[in-house]
Amino acid sequence: MSDPCICIAVRKASRKLTARYDAALEPVGINLAQFSLLRNISRHEPVSLTRLAEIVELDRSTLGRNVRVLQRMGLATIMPGADLREATLSLTEAGRQVLERAVPIWEGTQDEIQQRLGVAGAAQLEALLGSL
Amino acid sequence: MSDPCICIAVRKASRKLTARYDAALEPVGINLAQFSLLRNISRHEPVSLTRLAEIVELDRSTLGRNVRVLQRMGLATIMPGADLREATLSLTEAGRQVLERAVPIWEGTQDEIQQRLGVAGAAQLEALLGSL
DNA sequence: TGCAATTAAGGGTATATACCCGCACCCATG
């Protein structure tokens, strides 16, 4: 279990944790990364690809591909903006509904994890990760 | 910076941290995931795919694909074992040399991170991640 | 000993992720 490499430890935790959230969200038909995107689009819509990439700190091309998946699923729209270079992202009605159903599931999973870590532990973890 | 979702925070940290280690290892021509694999093969060789997958806690098919990349790079070999179903993994001489050159780079990066977190912080982080 | 159940890999498919390059669009300056 003990991994001397901090990065490997974080990556491993990332895989495990992601799997847990993904499994919880599975009934809604989305995974955690998609949930996060839906929520971020919802918070900032309409938002351009580049802007959202800055917000979620993902590579722009990565985000573009991820959003296209949401588009294929009928959960988000990608439309040209006033500046024709910009891709403007919004949620569809279906996207809003999925997000609404997903939120309580996310909260439940989040609570489980927090209980395992303890409130103080969770705060510490976030602080430590943030300082990386 | 503050992300209420623990999983998203961990994933973000994973991306950032991985990028840092990857950049450091770039002169040797491998990334952190490959470094980790080389080191684990080195420690347990000869080792079967399934066994190594258990050790590094990766999906077997994922590991198989990752090892094939090392094979293409000339750093590892995949040979049938006594049990013909098994794929036996070993390092090549080139693989051993790359690993040897990579270790001090990894140590340097690891030290940087640990200094940023503080010794106590690093230990806490690993403990928290392990308890996930 | 011969067949059924188990085990090990491999391939198909899909998402997440990042880097680089080319193209299209926009704007400011001459």
Add this chain to the structure above:
DNA sequence: CATGGGTGCGGGTATATACCCTTAATTGCA
């Protein structure tokens, strides 16, 4: 008002990751 530099995206390519299904080899039991 034309052009050049800057900006926003998309596509190509590659790795990492996981799930499912198939094939092949082994093993254990009748």
